[in-house]
Structures are given as C-alpha cells and as structure tokens.
Amino acid sequence: MNILFVVPYLPSKIRVRPYNWIRHLALRGHQITLLSILSGEEDLQILEELNKYCERVVTTNLSRWRSIYNCLAAIPTKEPLQAVYAWEPKLAETLYKLATQTNDRKAYDIVHIEHLRGARYGVDLITRSTAIPGRLPIVWDSVDSISLLFRQAVVQSTSILSKSLTRFDLKRTEWYEGWLVGQFDQVLVTAEEDRQSLLSLQSRWNKKTGVDVLPNGVDLDYFSPAENGIREDQTIILSGKMSYHANVAMVVNFIEMIMPRIWAKRPEVKVWIVGKNPPSRLVNYKRMKNVEVTGTVENMRDYLAKATLAATPIDYGVGIQNKVLEAMACETPVIASPQAVSSINVKNGKDIIVADDPEDFARKVIFLLDDPEYRESIGKAGRKFVEKNHDWRIAAAQLEEIYFRSLNQPVDS
Numbered sequence: 441m442n443i444l445f446v447v448p449y450l451p452s453k454i455r456v457r458p459y460n461w462i463r464h465l466a467l468r469g470h471q472i473t474l475l476s477i478l479s480g481e482e483d484l485q486i487l488e489e490l491n492k493y494c495e496r497v498v499t500t501n502l503s504r505w506r507s508i509y510n511c512l513a514a515i516p517t518k519e520p521l522q523a524v525y526a527w528e529p530k531l532a533e534t535l536y537k538l539a540t541q542t543n544d545r546k547a548y549d550i551v552h553i554e555h556l557r558g559a560r561y562g563v564d565l566i567t568r569s570t571a572i573p574g575r576l577p578i579v580w581d582s583v584d585s586i587s588l589l590f591r592q593a594v595v596q597s598t599s600i601l602s603k604s605l606t607r608f609d610l611k612r613t614e615w616y617e618g619w620l621v622g623q624f625d626q627v628l629v630t631a632e633e634d635r636q637s638l639l640s641l642q643s644r645w646n647k648k649t650g651v652d653v654l655p656n657g658v659d660l661d662y663f664s665p666a667e668n669g670i671r672e673d674q675t676i677i678l679s680g681k682m683s684y685h686a687n688v689a690m691v692v693n694f695i696e697m698i699m700p701r702i703w704a705k706r707p708e709v710k711v712w713i714v715g716k717n718p719p720s721r722l723v724n725y726k727r728m729k730n731v732e733v734t735g736t737v738e739n740m741r742d743y744l745a746k747a748t749l750a751a752t753p754i755d756y757g758v759g760i761q762n763k764v765l766e767a768m769a770c771e772t773p774v775i776a777s778p779q780a781v782s783s784i785n786v787k788n789g790k791d792i793i794v795a796d797d798p799e800d801f802a803r804k805v806i807f808l809l810d811d812p813e814y815r816e817s818i819g820k821a822g823r824k825f826v827e828k829n830h831d832w833r834i835a836a837a838q839l840e841e842i843y844f845r846s847l848n849q850p851v852d853s
Contacts, residue, residue: 446528464836488782592756631783657832663769682718701802768822
C-alpha cells in the first residue's frame, strides 16, 4: 500500500519507533511518503538514510521562533503546548494536497500520524477533508500518554522549570488527549498503562476509537553482543537521551543516592553516562572520579556491549524503556527500578534484576559485579527475551495488520 507517514521530528536511530516502522514497512514492500520537520543541520545527515526506505521525503523547516510563536498563541486556548510546538502550516498544506489528490497514479491508501506533537496535522486534515467523499483512514500513533507522563513529572521531576511547564500543561493535555482519541480511525500506544490512561480520558467524550498496544522493538542486528565478548571490568552504563527530564532525574538519583553506597564498598567502580545533549547538571558529574559523561556517541552499541552492566533506576516515565531493551539485546545484564520494567513482561532474577530503592539497588549492583557467572546468565536470558518479544520485524507485521483493518472499516466523511 501507499502510506503517507507524518512525523513532527525526523525519524532516526535515536527516534527509533518511527524510523523502524518506516524501515520495516518498506522491507515488507510498502511505498512510503514521509512528511517531517527539519529543526537543525544535524537533521540533514539523516535524510540520506531515510531516502533508502522512502519513495519520497518532504521536509519543512521549523524555526525555534515558530515554535515559540505557536506556544504563545496557544496560551489563551485549550490546546496544550505540546500539541502546537511542532505545527508548521506549510507541512499541513502539503499533507492536505497529497491526501486529497484523486488523479495521480500514486494516490495514497492510509495516513500514519506520529505523537501528540504530530496529531494536529491529522486533525487539520480531517477538518479540511469533511466535504471530500471517502477520505483516507488515519492511524494516530500516540506512542505514550503524555498526560500520564505529566502527572508523574509534576511530582518527581528534578527541574523547577520542567515542573512548572508540566503543571501548566497538564489539565489541557488531559482534555486534549481525551478528545483526540475519538478523532482518528485507530490509535496506537506502546504499553497497556498508556492505553488505559487514554481510554480513561476518552470516557469523557461520546465518540469511541479502538486503542491498540503495539510495543517497541529492538534492531537485533545492530544491538548485539560484542564479537570478542570482552567487557570493561567494574563499569556501569546509564544510557538514553540525556536532555529528557525523566533521564536527567534518573542520573541524578543514581549518582547522588545509589553510587555513594556502591563507592563506599567498591571505590574502583566506574560510571558511564551515555546519551545526547546532557544538561550542565549532568555534565558537571565529569568532575567526579570514575564518572564519564559522553554526550552524543556515534555508536551506542559499543558502550552497551562493553559495560559490565546497565542500570536504569528511573523513577517515572511512560511507555516502554528502549534503553532497557537495547542493553538486554547486547547481553548486558540490567538492574532496573520497577517503573523501568512496568511495561516489559520480564522475569525478575532471570531476564533482569529489579531493585526497589537506593539501598536495594546498590546491594544488587555489588552482588552482580561480584558474580560473573550470574551476570552472564542474566545477559544471555535478556537477549533471548528480546529476540522472542521485541523484534521490529514482528511489530511491523502487526502494524500492517492494523492498517488493513483500518482500510476495511467504514470511514466517516
């Protein structure tokens, strides 16, 4: 089928969900036209990779000033800032023209809209297409429930600015997400907790839409164990996009609450903080002995495959934690908080180690560092778990089924 795929940020190996949908749908024989936003020069490097899988890529520049204007204009309205941040009318106009063409041999079958930040493009298309018979079905991949994330962040974020913005946007986001679910032909999320959150918000409205859970996968060819199997001794990795407030809180918790307990007994243990755009609070940890803060790295797999173990003591978050799955795929044993694995059906003590609080976390890290045979068994079991349950090829086949189901459903015009 011909798919119009709309993403409010350019898909990449860091923005794994839309990137892998596009990649694997193309490998399954579908034709994809990607509409997306360019937000910086670094995005230009990604386009070459996307052109391998897309029949056409259409991009529009989104300046920081445009995003600021969007947010200021939304303040007197009910729309949340998250929903307007990536709005660019030129991209919306292109989407409308492509979706409503009728005399082109490359007419499209379905529209895929990604994330809350992209939802407004879908709403605009629906509004403008009401007079057109047989409009294209639209699948909205919400990914996560942002309301659910905001409810957690208001309590647990370590950033005063983040807490203030989240508190301002929370009620608006709850209203908007509940309304949005009923606008599309099908809605997707990564985890059951997010599904229940959206259904609860939707219950305030009369119109109902199906919400399917479609978990993230892992690129099992890329995230794989090192061929030589050699790991750096006594090394713990924390990975992820380090500008994300939940990851910032995770690192702060680990360095300030957990590591002092570990260093008291194992002063030689090293910590790698690996991920894009760490704020100054995290960069400052470089001054500490045995702490490395890398920023952006060319190959995350190399760090994951070399570390003795991976730690994910995340206190809040929604959806599936990719950082957990990626480490498991590299056969790196993972110690995680209950929140980090709440959407992953792993067995504690077999596939992964779950720790409840800083004292428990530190104790289990030391135990695992001291037991190489157990570490190896956890690592191998983790890899097998990901192979069985989180293969992008299987997930893409499930997405394809959802598309076909949407095509067979009657579509309101």
